[in-house]
Amino acid sequence: MAIDEIVDGLSEVSCDVLVIGGGTAGPMAALKAKLKNPKANVVLLEKANVKRSGAISMGMDGLNNAVIPGYATPEQYTKEITIANDGIVDQRAVYKYAENCYKIIEELDGFGIRFLKNENGDYAVKKVHHIGTYVLPMPNGETVKKALYRQLRRARILISNRYMATRLLTASDGRVAGAISVNTRTAEMLVIKAKAVILCMGAAGRLGLPTSGYMFGTYENAANSGDGYAMAYHAGAKLANLECFQINPLIKDYNGPACAYVAGPFGAYTANNEGKRFIECDYWSGQMMLEFYNELSSGKGPVFLQLKHLHEKTIEEIESTLHKVERPTRGLFQQGRGVDYRHESIEMHISEIGFCSGHSASGVFVDDFARTTVPGLYAAGDMASVPHNYMLGAFTNGSVAGIDAMEFADNHDFAQFDAADVAAERDRVMAPTKREDGIPPNQIEYKTRRLVNDYLQPPKVTRKYELGARRLAEVRQDAKERMIARNAHELLRALEAQSILDCADMAVHASLFREESRWGLYHLRTDFPEKDNENWFCHTLLGKQDGKMVSEKREVEPYIVPIAEEEKDLYDKQRIAVGA
Amino acid sequence: MPLATYQTSVPVVVDDAKCIADKGCTVCVDVCPLDVLRISDMTGKAYMAYDECWYCMPCEADCPTGAVTVNIPYLLR
DSSP states (O other): OOOOOOOOOOEEOOOOOOOOOOSHHHHHHHHHHHHHOOTTEEEEEEESSSGGGGGTTTTSSSEEEEEEEOTOHHHHHHHHHHHHHHTTOOHHHHHHHHHHHHHHHHHHTTOOOOOOOTTSSSSSSBBSSSSSOBBOTTGGGGGHHHHHHHHHHHTTOEEEEEEEEEEEEEEEOEEEEEEEEEEEETOOOEEEEEEEEEEEEOOOOOOSSTTTTTTOOOOOOOOOBBBHHHHHHTTTOOEETSSSSSEEEEETOOOOOOOOHHHHHGTOOOOOTSSBBSSSSSSSSHHHHHHHHHHHHHHHHEEEEEESOOOOHHHHHHHHHHHHHHTTTTTHHHHHHOOTTSOOEEEEEEOOBBBBBBTTTTEOOOOOTTTTHHHHHHHOOOGSSTTTOHHHHHHHOOOOOOOHHHHHHHHHOOOOOOOOHHHHHHHHHHHGSSSSEEEBHHHHHHHHHHHHHIIIIBBHHHHHHHHHHHHHHHHHHHHHHBBBBSHHHHHEEEEEEEEHHHHHHHHHHHHHOOOOOOOOBBBBBBBSHHHHHHOOOEEEEEEETTTTEEEEEEEOOSSSSOOOOOGHHHHHHHHBBBOO | OOOOOOOOSSSEEOOOOTTTGGOOOOOOHOTTTTOEEEEEETTSSEEEOOOOOOOHHHHHHOOOSSSSSEEGGGOOO
């Protein structure tokens, strides 16, 4: 039988803990769960291949948020993230991360991943953030996935590659009971019963359309189509602060980071067309992005990352990182355009919008044990709500999730789900394969994402959002009634297109609910231009009630690290004062 | 509505002389995050079947014979 040919089949397996997503958080969650109870069955399900999946497919240049004794304290880090996130933070999860991440760095070191040390043998941590020092380069950062994979094999984790999870199964009391998945090369369906499930499915990175028009030229790994957000929503989990979009400053057209975190500590900086600095700090925050946006729209753009003033050796060192790790085709791209960092600055632009708590705060709501609001269901990494958690947060919170999920599985039996739910999901999944004629998934997806750009990109205008919602509803109708998939690969894209539509609807709903502006560009509403702490100093939680999307306010947990009044707006002062 | 085929120049290029997919190798097909590579029924060699590329490089980096080249997709080149 040829690859991609559709096979109509359904089988069922069971395990104690099911981890969905084998990128960064997932492997660590699976490993920790298995180490907690070596007798238990842990399954790691992955839409691509765990060897090379997720945001760190080609490794990472460094840790952006390492809290290392002697350089930073958990209190200081918690304070920085609270301020950078305009105060809307449940500090316990951030503090717990900050306390645990050093231990995880040592474990990663034990896996063979090296971190930069100075001549005294201490970690050579660099300053990029506004207040503290947390950036730690990884000299062999391209080996991260291989190192993780070795650990998974050693621990005998059961890995299922090329299975895309489509929906979670829940019991009548709301508890998680497992997941339904589909093989991306045969379309055969697999039901996985599990006592606990951990979602590590990455960002919603295929929400907006890159300005190049190439659908897969996204900032995030284009495999991260927001399936985790959609699945959590349909299972009844709450999603936090989705209106706090992810928008990043990237190499124009290439759409990958330049990367200021690598080059900044060597003396590179962001400049406007006059060659002048205009932002205080290159750390990615909504406030910084707003100044970036303002500069681009003011006529003082284009915006550049300036390197040409640096010494030859320094540029070589920056190149050796930028062209080897994370997005290694950066070198090829610059070469193709004849850009040499020695003579020319790197033209920067604004990325498409997405959901991602790795850099902002939009994620499935979790507490400091990575528990979602659905019993037995966990989330970690870019899709869980711990703000600005980056790669080290995915590892650290993945670890927290794995341990707690195994404890849950040890104390619970399988929850019972309704067979009718499986049948209904099978019908939904396979529907595009049953039609003779219709609209292919790439057109459904392109139209959805083009509408996201036209109507949802900040600044957010209420009227535009209302119109966008109407247009998106039309596309949804088409996706439901007319989308066709002629082989298993097209079915994968058809299912992703439905996740993207769900995320677009959630982006509309969450953005219209919060009637203020906050997080700089991420949630800039022209109809409510001011920050309104009196009414909106709170999380917003989006959920599904009686089949409908609803939003509610949720109080921010009392701070455990107090923020002084004069510190609260430190991240609001990103623009360099005129004459400075 | 009838469907038409849409022309596109694909970013991933495989050197058939170096590719050993006909000897059973599937490394590039296995590692691709977007699952866009396939082995041709006609030539037995790997090729890019779907133009849905993140220009991320695992196919090129992991190929045991150096047969795979990742180019920047034309639209953003």
